[in-house]
Amino acid sequence: MNETALKELLYKLADDKLIIGHRNSEWTGMGPLLEEDIAFSSMAQDKIGQSYALYQMLQGLGEQDPDIVAFMRNADQFHNCIFAELPNGEYDFSLMRHFLFDTAEAIRFDMLTRSAYSPLAELSIKIRAELRYHTLHANTWIKKLGTATEESITRLQTALNEALPYALGIFEESPYEEEIKDSGLFEGEKLLLERWMEQVEQILKDTHLKLPDWSNLKPVTGGRVGRHSEHLQPLLDEMSEVFRSDPGAEW
Amino acid sequence: MLTQKQILAWLEEVKDPEIPVLSLVDLGIINTVEVNDNQVKIEITPTFVGCPALEVMRQDIKDTLLKHGARSVEVEVNYKQPWTSDRLSERGREALRQFGLAPPPKGKVLVEDLEVLENVPCPRCGSTRTGLKNPFGPTLCRSIHYCMDCREAFEQFKPV
Numbered sequence A: 001m002n003e004t005a006l007k008e009l010l011y012k013l014a015d016d017k018l019i020i021g022h023r024n025s026e027w028t029g030m031g032p033l034l035e036e037d038i039a040f041s042s043m044a045q046d047k048i049g050q051s052y053a054l055y056q057m058l059q060g061l062g063e064q065d066p067d068i069v070a071f072m073r074n075a076d077q078f079h080n081c082i083f084a085e086l087p088n089g090e091y092d093f094s095l096m097r098h099f100l101f102d103t104a105e106a107i108r109f110d111m112l113t114r115s116a117y118s119p120l121a122e123l124s125i126k127i128r129a130e131l132r133y134h135t136l137h138a139n140t141w142i143k144k145l146g147t148a149t150e151e152s153i154t155r156l157q158t159a160l161n162e163a164l165p166y167a168l169g170i171f172e173e174s175p176y177e178e179e180i181k182d183s184g185l186f187e188g189e190k191l192l193l194e195r196w197m198e199q200v201e202q203i204l205k206d207t208h209l210k211l212p213d214w215s216n217l218k219p220v221t222g223g224r225v226g227r228h229s230e231h232l233q234p235l236l237d238e239m240s241e242v243f244r245s246d247p248g249a250e251w
Numbered sequence B: 001m002l003t004q005k006q007i008l009a010w011l012e013e014v015k016d017p018e019i020p021v022l023s024l025v026d027l028g029i030i031n032t033v034e035v036n037d038n039q040v041k042i043e044i045t046p047t048f049v050g051c052p053a054l055e056v057m058r059q060d061i062k063d064t065l066l067k068h069g070a071r072s073v074e075v076e077v078n079y080k081q082p083w084t085s086d087r088l089s090e091r092g093r094e095a096l097r098q099f100g101l102a103p104p105p106k107g108k109v110l111v112e113d114l115e116v117l118e119n120v121p122c123p124r125c126g127s128t129r130t131g132l133k134n135p136f137g138p139t140l141c142r143s144i145h146y147c148m149d150c151r152e153a154f155e156q157f158k159p160v
């Protein structure tokens, strides 16, 4: 097995979860409804917990301690997609990102239950079950607000148009894509993208939201190779402020 | 000489820190117990990947077994046999009810639809005239429901 390819895959999975988890946690105390506040906080806790399990797997492969990896790297060492790091914006954008991102994650971790690397396959069975609650939550709200009032539909449509090019950046291929597929670690971004498009179309069919022609969209990429937007470094600085001040502290 | 059976009996004393009536054995997170010359090796698997109580449980297992005379205790956390809510024992499900938490429905571990969280029997009165308020609750493992007969909210240990 190509260990470099495996590590690259694990970093990508973990970084996506850590970063989106921190964005979700920013809704704590800020949600439009107490119910949504609890939901985003809970999903944040799931995702950050899942990122740690993946960082621990990396530690087993000789990488550094999960806290060091989470808090001491700079933006250009992170492999998350740019979509995950974008600021929350209004609730419409957060909800739309939650839907588009989590739909991809749920399919990704379903595919990963068949990974040739058994610790990852085993963990993915668990993560897949937890993610069900995230996608069901997203689908419920997209369907509710995507059919409610003219205003809510217009707002969600704007969020969808804004989010889609970034969402396509989720599927930016790894520099080791061929090795990853050949060794059976993961079936690859292309297949994931196909399944994601089908699922997104399926859910949006029950709303008044319109998908643009996929071929007219230009994916925003770079995140997977450490080229991020201006939004990631400030987020990392904030996340690590406490940790960097006293890296030896027991929490 | 300690036996596996003895260790499991002692582990009955170790409770879920969030649900103090539920033992880790009944919760179903103990995967394997090996004893060799009074040295114990245990594999556990978390209920949720992000479960904040995991470290506390790991320490409680160690403390309890050392107190009873194990020479050393090693607790490994892995996902080789991932936890599902179907692993709660009958006694564990009853303990949840006593504690005021509705136990999860059986055989629904990969939730297809939030419908499975509707009409959960109320742990207070048993009524199924209940509705889902929020699939996310105060802790990762709980959802929030409302009983139309008691006219009060209750929580469920959710299927996963």
Ligand SMILES: [Zn+2]
Pocket (backbone or CB within 6 Å): B122, B123, B124, B125, B126, B127, B147, B148, B149, B150, B151
């Ligand atoms: Zn009742």
